[in-house]
Amino acid sequence: MNYPVFAVTVDLVVLTVREGELKVLLVRRGLEPYLDRWALPGGFVHADEDLAAAARRELAEETGLAGPGGHLEQLASYGKPERDPRGRVVTVAHLALLPDLPTPTAGTDAAAAAWRPVDQQDLAFDHHRILADGIERARSKLEYTPLATAFCPPEFTIAALRQVYEAVWGEPLDPRNFHRKVTTTPGFVEATGRSTEGGPGRPAALFRRGAATLLNPPILRRGTR
Amino acid sequence: MNYPVFAVTVDLVVLTVREGELKVLLVRRGLEPYLDRWALPGGFVHADEDLAAAARRELAEETGLAGPGGHLEQLASYGKPERDPRGRVVTVAHLALLPDLPTPTAGTDAAAAAWRPVDQQDLAFDHHRILADGIERARSKLEYTPLATAFCPPEFTIAALRQVYEAVWGEPLDPRNFHRKVTTTPGFVEATGRSTEGGPGRPAALFRRGAATLLNPPILRRGTR
DNA sequence: TCCATTCTCGTCACTCTGACGATAACGGAG
DNA sequence: CTCCGTTATCGTCAGAGTGACGAGAATGGA
Numbered sequence: 028m029n030y031p032v033f034a035v036t037v038d039l040v041v042l043t044v045r046e047g048e049l050k051v052l053l054v055r056r057g058l059e060p061y062l063d064r065w066a067l068p069g070g071f072v073h074a075d076e077d078l079a080a081a082a083r084r085e086l087a088e089e090t091g092l093a094g095p096g097g098h099l100e101q102l103a104s105y106g107k108p109e110r111d112p113r114g115r116v117v118t119v120a121h122l123a124l125l126p127d128l129p130t131p132t133a134g135t136d137a138a139a140a141a142w143r144p145v146d147q148q149d150l151a152f153d154h155h156r157i158l159a160d161g162i163e164r165a166r167s168k169l170e171y172t173p174l175a176t177a178f179c180p181p182e183f184t185i186a187a188l189r190q191v192y193e194a195v196w197g198e199p200l201d202p203r204n205f206h207r208k209v210t211t212t213p214g215f216v217e218a219t220g221r222s223t224e225g226g227p228g229r230p231a232a233l234f235r236r237g238a239a240t241l242l243n244p245p246i247l248r249r250g251t252r
Numbered sequence: 253m254n255y256p257v258f259a260v261t262v263d264l265v266v267l268t269v270r271e272g273e274l275k276v277l278l279v280r281r282g283l284e285p286y287l288d289r290w291a292l293p294g295g296f297v298h299a300d301e302d303l304a305a306a307a308r309r310e311l312a313e314e315t316g317l318a319g320p321g322g323h324l325e326q327l328a329s330y331g332k333p334e335r336d337p338r339g340r341v342v343t344v345a346h347l348a349l350l351p352d353l354p355t356p357t358a359g360t361d362a363a364a365a366a367w368r369p370v371d372q373q374d375l376a377f378d379h380h381r382i383l384a385d386g387i388e389r390a391r392s393k394l395e396y397t398p399l400a401t402a403f404c405p406p407e408f409t410i411a412a413l414r415q416v417y418e419a420v421w422g423e424p425l426d427p428r429n430f431h432r433k434v435t436t437t438p439g440f441v442e443a444t445g446r447s448t449e450g451g452p453g454r455p456a457a458l459f460r461r462g463a464a465t466l467l468n469p470p471i472l473r474r475g476t477r
Numbered sequence: 478t479c480c481a482t483t484c485t486c487g488t489c490a491c492t493c494t495g496a497c498g499a500t501a502a503c504g505g506a507g
Numbered sequence: 508c509t510c511c512g513t514t515a516t517c518g519t520c521a522g523a524g525t526g527a528c529g530a531g532a533a534t535g536g537a
Contacts, residue, residue: 409484410484410485411483411484427483427484427485428484428485428486428487431484431485431486432485432486435485451482451483452481452482452483453481453482453483453484454482454483454484454485455483455484456483456484456485457484457485
């Protein structure tokens, strides 16, 4: 059988919410092509490795290890013949959503990795497109899944969850309506009985993620309606 | 640079609605492995070909040419090391939705292609999983996009559109509420002024697909709520 | 002419949502 | 210790959307 030969890579769109803003993990390229340009972290899929396993491995290498929590899913594949000047490379992009706490951008591998604003320009290869697709996927997933909890630590307040939505969607939400919505949607979050202490204002109840995998009804953003 | 070598294929989940049921286009394999088993149509991506272009080419080869109308989008990629016993093959699955009319399953390429029920068992490779993912994607897309029109000819009745939903979702819908929903959602369909003639019952107005790309609010299936 | 069939329009109760008022529970200033 | 700013939480209310279903309109066939 005769067929062309490809290299297959995994690229990661790793998102988190820091300082009230959506950030993406980028690395500065240390070699040609696109030397010194920001790029999505990624690497070649090994010879005996599943795509998902390669994505998990790269994520662990770049972030030091994404502890529990967080979320990783396949995003899409990109394979234009000219996307990599070195040869025919198809990349299977993955989307990762992580809580802020874990890793201050300093893994084993990442030479110069940093959390950057998601409107970063001049990315290497077709990574701008991949990033845009990843962000849109994340925004969309927040509408009809409880995945916003992947951005939060194991226990979180409703306000923290709301700030995730506001950061990802880039629009303010009414705290009272959001509170009602989240607490009345079965399986979205469940109360822990504990609450915060020390901060300004009234202490807030702490929740953990619930068992639901789909939100019914969905929480729709303004832009979509 | 040292990296493993892959073959990259495109596999197609081609869906249509025939005789009130959701059908998938399958081909009988004429060679090992999985000789004589049903499989998704597909083939290798050419050396200088984009993934989307490869998918369009395969679709044209298998269906004789999917005329205007219809819809093609990337579904997901599958790359378990052992998924093809002949070597390391990553497949980029695509999802196609076609109106019934065009092709009675007899293209240039397809040796033995046929429209089969979507619960077909014993597919080759990991095609059962790919098919399941494709069907779920289609069901989901009907909820929040006007993509059901891709299953219909250029002009169609509301009843025909409803039958698409019923076939894809496998559940009956109230004709009156569906009619209200579709006609009041801006951009879903637009009236042509013409209507059907000859059939039983009152003639039905004919519509064409509207300009909307997203349904607001979505049409949710029972199973999801 | 009557009838079965299918399309289309209406009605009504119920739920959900957005906008927003009001109260609760804290820390800190005076 | 009281007042006050801040944040969390609960309530209220009108309007939109939906499911369930009645009823009339427009056809072909018995």
